[in-house]
Amino acid sequence: MSRLVVVSNRVADPRKTAAGGLAVALAEVLNNTGGLWFGWSGRIVEDGGQPSLHTQHAGPVTLVTADLGQSDHAAYYVGYSNGVLWPVFHYRLDLADFDDGYIAGYRRVNQQFARQLAPLLREDDIIWVHDYHLIPLAAELRALGCTQRIGFFLHIPLPPPLILAAIPGHDWLIRALFAYDVVGFQAEADLLHFDNYVAAEAHAQPVGEHRWRAFNRTVQAGAYPIGIDVDEFQGLAQAHEGREMFERMRREYSRRKLLVGVDRLDYSKGLPQRLKAFRALLTRYPETHRSATLIQIASPSREDVSAYTDILHELESLCGSINGNFGELDWMPVRYMHRTVARPRLPGLYRASRVALVTPLRDGMNLVAKEFIAAQDPADPGVLVLSRFAGAAEQLKEALMVNPYDVEGTANAIHLALQMPVEERRVRHESLMATIRQYDVHWWCNAFLDTLAQAESAESGTPWLRL
């Protein structure tokens, strides 16, 4: 049987838990299949030093991680990945920093990773590359003579062609995707944008359903919405830490209805808009005073990118003003925490909450939405308020759908969620549960890898990948 080689910027010990949906999902996949996981070590070394490789064995998984030089990290991770690709792919051209120097660093790190990974590969390996940090990796591997099957999965949204076209060098990026055999997206909307882009901008020829030929290569595209390991998550809810957290929360908030938000502190997650909607709820529905409390966890993220520090200040000031204006001696409307909560504690928090607010302005998928559903008591489940702009909205139709830019509309939906009778909550939850069970992390992995296994082996060499 072929060995699975997973490559992603973020690598986590699969026996431990991590914040960030990608690391959580890949740890679950690799724990089941075994294989090699290659990526960045998280260490930044001085420029000019030899970037070392570290090998670690974690159960059935071998982790191989590479250090990055200081300027490479700045250009590849902070600059190009999170200063250009992240904002543009999340439709935020206003936040993109199109600095000329970043793309060379991005290319350099992808070349470095390809050179370090190639000697570790076996002929019949199946290679699965993840996310926007590593778009040119397959082209670099092919240039080194690798002919293995290589698939790519984009965890974030792909915007429409005209937004994509704002990136200087967008044609180079999309051309690099043709070095893969299979390219996967989270949502049908992203797949449509890919099809439209390659037909119009790359003049690719259709050779099957979502199958395109251009640059002497054929690529199969598809939508594979990522899921969670429902049993694993429910197991966490039943474990000691999960139960203890649930009981503590229930005790602490016995007289109130809890609302919960769990996000990385990222401008794509719509946190200021969410806080404004909560403020509108308190203004418009005075009966919610003293009876509703919002717990918002904002896990620190990418603090070396300036747009992230701006959002931190905005959020702190909104929470302060809501508590200042509405708070009472015995009631704080918002409990805001700028810290990561260990994953085993989340199911208890979700289960004790009547409403989850998952209201991103744009999100590839959003695994918190699925975790919230998995953690509920089916006899008395909470309600998911979900942004129509999260990838998850294509699947989770029975959630209360909102437009996060519409603050008043979101406040009304939250009010509806708080009032929803138990019968309706049960019906909605049952359907949502069936969906997340059917399309779980195992489905995601198998659907993608089955397509990749059926792809023909690749031709080597990509002389066209020049910046």
Ligand SMILES: O=P(O)(O)OC[C@H]1O[C@H](O[C@H]2O[C@H](CO)[C@@H](O)[C@H](O)[C@H]2O)[C@H](O)[C@@H](O)[C@@H]1O
């Ligand atoms: O690695 P970081 O820079 O600390 O960021 C954490 C991860 O954020 C993004 O997650 C995405 O993947 C999730 C799982 O598919 C998806 O549910 C979510 O909507 C996405 O935002 C990013 O894409 C990952 O590469 C990061 O590791």
Ligand SMILES: O=c1ccn([C@@H]2O[C@H](COP(=O)(O)OP(=O)(O)O)[C@@H](O)[C@H]2O)c(=O)[nH]1
């Ligand atoms: O304080 C936190 C915040 C988030 N998470 C986990 O991080 C993941 C976030 O994934 P999601 O797809 O929602 O968004 P991303 O952060 O990947 O954009 C989920 O598994 C959360 O349970 C966590 O363990 N602790």
